[in-house]
Amino acid sequence: MALDPSFIGRTYPPTEPYEVGREKIREFAVAVGDGNPAYTDPEAAKALGHPDVIAPPTFPFVLTYRAAAQVVEDPELGLDFSRVVHGDQKFAYTRPVRAGDRLSVVVTIDNIKSLAGNDVLTVRGEVTDATGEHVVTSVMTLVARAADEAGE
Amino acid sequence: MAISYDEVEVGTELPAQSFPVTRDTLVRYAGASGDFNPIHWNEKFALEVGLPDVIAHGMFTMAEAIRVVTDWVGDPAAVVEYGVRFTRPVPVPNDGVGAVIEVSGKVAKLLDDRKVQIDLLATTGGQKVLGLSRAVVRLA
Numbered sequence: 001m002a003l004d005p006s007f008i009g010r011t012y013p014p015t016e017p018y019e020v021g022r023e024k025i026r027e028f029a030v031a032v033g034d035g036n037p038a039y040t041d042p043e044a045a046k047a048l049g050h051p052d053v054i055a056p057p058t059f060p061f062v063l064t065y066r067a068a069a070q071v072v073e074d075p076e077l078g079l080d081f082s083r084v085v086h087g088d089q090k091f092a093y094t095r096p097v098r099a100g101d102r103l104s105v106v107v108t109i110d111n112i113k114s115l116a117g118n119d120v121l122t123v124r125g126e127v128t129d130a131t132g133e134h135v136v137t138s139v140m141t142l143v144a145r146a147a148d149e150a151g152e
Numbered sequence: 153m154a155i156s157y158d159e160v161e162v163g164t165e166l167p168a169q170s171f172p173v174t175r176d177t178l179v180r181y182a183g184a185s186g187d188f189n190p191i192h193w194n195e196k197f198a199l200e201v202g203l204p205d206v207i208a209h210g211m212f213t214m215a216e217a218i219r220v221v222t223d224w225v226g227d228p229a230a231v232v233e234y235g236v237r238f239t240r241p242v243p244v245p246n247d248g249v250g251a252v253i254e255v256s257g258k259v260a261k262l263l264d265d266r267k268v269q270i271d272l273l274a275t276t277g278g279q280k281v282l283g284l285s286r287a288v289v290r291l292a
Contacts, residue, residue: 027184028184028185030180031181031183031184032181032212032219033216034219036219036222036228048226048227049229054228054229056222057218057222057231057234058211061185065186065187065211066186082201085238086210086211087237087238088236088284089211089214089235089238090234090236091233091234091235092233093231096228139235
């Protein structure tokens with residue numbers, strides 16, 4: 001079932017603030033095996049001009065993925081998540097995420113198109129801090145495979 | 153030591169790196185990222201949905217690929233844009249060895265404001281796993 005293109009432009013309410021902790025950043029950096037001291041050592045981060053440890057470039061996905069659940073689980077849109085794969089992912093940064101941030105995400109459906117029978121959904125997440133300043137924009141495309149391709 | 157815009161040209165290569173990934177890497181990444189999709193840790197499930205094996209999270213591969221850039225530039229905040237297309241999954245067999253993601257990068261374009269575009273190449277078993285893998289980085 002093709003997704004309804006009238007959902008293009010739909011924006012969801014801002015997510016509850018996510019408080020970024022030093023230990024969460026450390027956990028993420030360890031999980032990707034990244035020993036850059038800017039992620040774990042506040043002094044190293046300060047030496048680079050950051051007020052506290054910063055998060056690796058793909059860390060914002062932790063928030064934006066969670067925020068995108070609003071789209072994925074929107075009953076009116078009716079996306080079948082069992083057929084969804086992550087097509088592509090982009091980030092545009094104003095600054096890195098850092099410990100102490102309280103971040104909120106506003107999710108918008110930027111596009112819905114049909115490509116070779118698959119639904120391709122573009123979901124943008126604008127991440128802002130407690131003062132409302134932009135931190136990072138995440139744009140992901142989700143590809144919902146056509147039903148008759150199941151099992152491929 | 154920060155890399156200066158004046159030191160690089162189109163074609164400048166970044167030091168390539170290899171990133172091993174095993175099943176326990178994926179479990180750890182699932183926990184840290186909150187992405188518990190069973191295709192990344194449950195072999196039975198992965199096979200049932202038609203995958204060749206448990207596969208690495210695309211976002212894990214994306215996280216590894218940018219390390220070639222952040223290790224080169226020093227301050228990860230130098231990355232102003234980063235995007236990839238997930239073109240092929242990275243199967244991770246439960247054989248104690250797992251898979252290896254090989255990443256190389258080179259300066260593809262000199263941009264304004266001391267920025268450069270880096271094109272990344274990520275492969276596993278000789279096959280490309282990311283397409284259009286690009287970062288824009290502001291150099292010193």
